[in-house]
Amino acid sequence: MAEFKKFPIFALSGIDKLIWHYGSNDVYSVKSGYFLAMEDGVETSVGCSSGMSRYFRKLWHLNVQSKIKEVWENSAVWPILSSFKGKYYFDLWQWVILSGNADDLGCFAMIFWSIWLARNQLFHLGTKLQPIDVVSRASFLWTQFLSCQRVDAPKIMISTPLFWQTPPAGTIKINVDAAVVNGSSRVGLGVVVRDDQGVVLIAFTKTLEGYFSVHLAELLTVREGLLLASQQSWNHVIIETDASNVAKSITGSLCLVEDESIVSFIHQLSSRFSSFRVQLCRRNANGVAHILAADGLTLSVDFLYKNCLSFKD
Incomplete structure (x- = not known):
């Protein structure tokens, strides 16, 4: 072992440090770790059973703005939500996934994002929004996003x-x-x-x-x-x-x-x-x-x- 320790590791002097060679700046990030896991085929779930993973995969691959991935009676998805009989958050997501289409899922996610923004406004600025304002903002942002995607939207005559x-x-x-x-x-x-x-x-x-x-x-x-x-x-x-x-x-x-x-x-x-x-x-x-x-x-x-x-x- 003494002879082994005498073997030079590197010709130049310097201080050893840990690096993450999967990232562009040698520093670990959640994003780089996530992409590495995807490349290796690692099954990812957010604190749930493996049976729910297929639903999360569908959610994470929605064609919506990235921030959205992170009241209801006035929303366009109320016809779907009104027939929901479950008790838990994951059950609600599963119900929307199975009962709705891509637009329903995107709208649903946008409303959640709008609720989060309203919470931040109340917590940091002391500004309280009414439920209809939260839903209206979500509707407006979702419609704007769709208008950029749908070049063949039907015209109203x-x-x-x-x-x-x-x-x-x-x-x-x-x-x-x-x-x-x-x-x-x-x-x-x-x-x-x-x-x-x-x-x-x-x-x-x-x-x-x-x-x-x-x-x-x-x-x-x-x-x-x-x-x-x-x-x-x-x-x-x-x-x-x-x-x-x-x-x-x-x-x-x-x-x-x-x-x-x-x-x-x-x-x-x-x-x-x-x-x-x-x-x-x-x-x-x-x-x-x-x-x-x-x-x-x-x-x-x-x-x-x-x-x-x-x-x-």
Whole structure:
């Protein structure tokens, strides 16, 4: 052993140090360790059983921004989450993976990221966001990301029928309207859904508490109609409104700061349908939705009607 120690290790003098030759700067990082594990085929899991690893692999390979990889009733994934019966966090992820599509998973992850950002704002800045603001930000960021990826996104078209007309075969038409009184903290929303035979499938009156502009209230009514369409799994949808600025906002010909988040959310919802367009109509072609919206100003509870053949414009 004494003779072995006399053997020169290196010709030049210097201090020995540990290096990580798998990284570009000889310093270990989690990123370089992760890539090494992937190259060697090491099974990775985040504190869970090996049976869950296939779900995490799917999550980590989502085509979303990297930060996202790290309220719900107002989100576009609520139709999926509302039927979840499990108790645990991992069960929830597994449910979304099995029940949703790539857009659902991306939206789900984006909302988690937005919640984390809201937590940081509250903790570091003392700024508290409302749940709708958290969801709206997630929706806006997700829509922005998708718009950069989808060069073939369907266009939304506007037509202007003078009177109410039945939609094309297999298509659902949703008429919407909102009622706002200056100085009042109550807003009425009216939505009526008809099939290609003109039969009213669903109609409802909804009351919101708060101060909203007419324009924003109309957009919120569009959102309610599209949430309903998504929950019912309708594929071909027409939104009909008598508010020209609402149609312009949805189609992008009018851009207002106040409606940026809600319009992005509407675009996200509309991407779920095989076909979607907005139609601008005259007030007399939107009479039922107008009456339902006005009822929302005086009613103390929301009303839902189904298969109401007597509702005609």
